Amino acid sequence: MANRLSLILICIISLSEFYYAQEIPKDTVQKFSYSTIQEFWSQMNDIFNDPNFSNAEWGVVIQSLETGEYFYKRNEDKLFIPASNLKLFTTSAGLILLGSDYRFKTNVYMNGIVDGSVLKGDLVIQGRGDPSISSRFYDGNMLKVYNDWADSLVNDGIDEITGNIIGDDNAFDEVGLGAGWAWDYESNWFAAPSSAISFNDNCVDLVVTVNKKTHQPEISVYPDTKYVIIINKVSTVPKDSATSIDAYRELGTNVITVFGTIRDNSDSVKTYVTVNNPTQFAMVALKDVLRKKGIVIDGYPIDINDMTTNLDYSKMKILFTQDSPPLKEIVKVINKSSQNLYAEQLLKTIGLETKGYGSVENGVSAEDKVFREMGINPESLNIVDGSGLSRLDLVTPKQIVSLLSYMYKNKNFIPFFNSLPIAGVDGTLGDRMQNTKAQGKIRAKPGFLEGVRSLSGYAFTGDNEPIAFSIIVNNFNVPVKLAENIQDLVCLRLANFKRK
DSSP: OHHHHHHHHHHHHHHHHHHOOOOOOHHHHHHTTEEOHHHHHHHHHHHHTOGGGTTSEEEEEEEETTTOOEEEEESTTSOBOOGGGGHHHHHHHHHHHHOTTOOOEEEEEEEEEEETTEEEEEEEEEOOOOOOOSSTTTTTOTTHHHHHHHHHHHHTTOOEEOSOEEEEOTTBOSOOSOTTOOGGGTTBGGGOOOOSSOOGGGEEEEEEEEOTTTOOEEEEEESOOSSSEEEEEEEEEOTTSOOEEEEEEOTTSOEEEEEEEEETTOOOEEEEEEOSSHHHHHHHHHHHHHHHTTOEEOSOEEEGGGOSSOOOGGGSEEEEEEEOOOHHHHHHHHHHSOOHHHHHHHHHHHHHHHHSSBOHHHHHHHHHHHHHHTTOOGGGSBOOOSSSOSTTOBBOHHHHHHHHHHHHHSTTHHHHHHTSOBTTTSGGGTTSSTTSTTTTTEEEEEEEETTEEEEEEEEEOTTOOEEEEEEEEESOOSOHHHHHHHHHHHHHHHHHOEEO
16 A cells, blocks of 8 residues: 555645646655665556456566666566567677678779870769768758768869769668568658668658749749659638648659649648669759759769669779768767658668678578577567568667667767667657656657657666666557657656655
């Protein structure tokens, strides 16, 4: 009965921080700021027995990184769909196998000779998985890298290329989408196909506006390209109506239908849609940039897989190499922003650098050695992609905490820790646990799929004791906010916890 009373009071204190300033005597708060592990365990049982989740299943492990003591365990060895918590496996293995200062490289070759100001031959772009050729690292300028390449060619005196602009993506396999990804995800930015050559996250940006004169909706495409065909089915609605824009790309094509409504007085609305064949898309965009810089292109932008002859790099001259930002910055995009394409690119690059070829199978095989060092038996989990977008991924909460504990002692801990969202501050935890004692004291990776909500990472108690935790729920059919509230409540309880 005493434990139940403690839980009720603690929950009142916690929930008051979330929702409203409830008047609670200071001596009551102080009295229940201290507790034992046994009391904490009992409180967790009551929290996770919430009847809203009677048909669902929770998997939880909470462990002290100082003493190894378990604060709580529940279904710790059962397999769960982790959603984006799988990115913890990809990024930790990437940092260990490749190093925090690893940089993706893209090589630019000329296959021919320079005669005066004319490159008689092809310009060849050899990709090796760099996901960062976009606006993310270049002050919002998606064409910054391509403009730099064009400037380099102009500075070398080249103003014409008689051949083609060839994208060589053979460092990776041709399987762009992950096993078990839902077919209806394919148009969405979070399901962009992987490719050894990637540009603008393998998406086009679509901006919908209302023409002030005609009051008709207009759609602009960035980059400005004819690679995609836009079908405008957006309607203008009165100023007191709702704006709702969506887009769909027909499978296997680059025909994009934009539909929905936009208010007559609405600001512009931006959305993103994936492209089919990212390599050719990248070459089309590069050709457009070169032409705008005054370089005449006689040939075509093509994917190497459309060629009838093989390339011989021993007979080519490398013009320059594009280096990505270091991996410690790339993993921030993966974990803080939960960027799936970056995770898929990293997994295949692990395979490329360790096995000589970029595939999910090679990447996962290389990761197995790391997982064994973490105390995880690779045969007891199932990984089919790098991002966790697949419902075929299966891991246990205990495996996640083993990973977190291992990384806590690893030399790559700082870049790994810095990549995680901070509760109430940034990333995909920026709007959770704000203005509570958990703000800034929780560094964790959320994950979400239909019927799945996960949260795993590090917490610091009221005594500043470091904690590794994993909280996963599968198979629920109530609003996701209820699952988040339980996870947040546990984090808040940890942030307030002080040993007697």
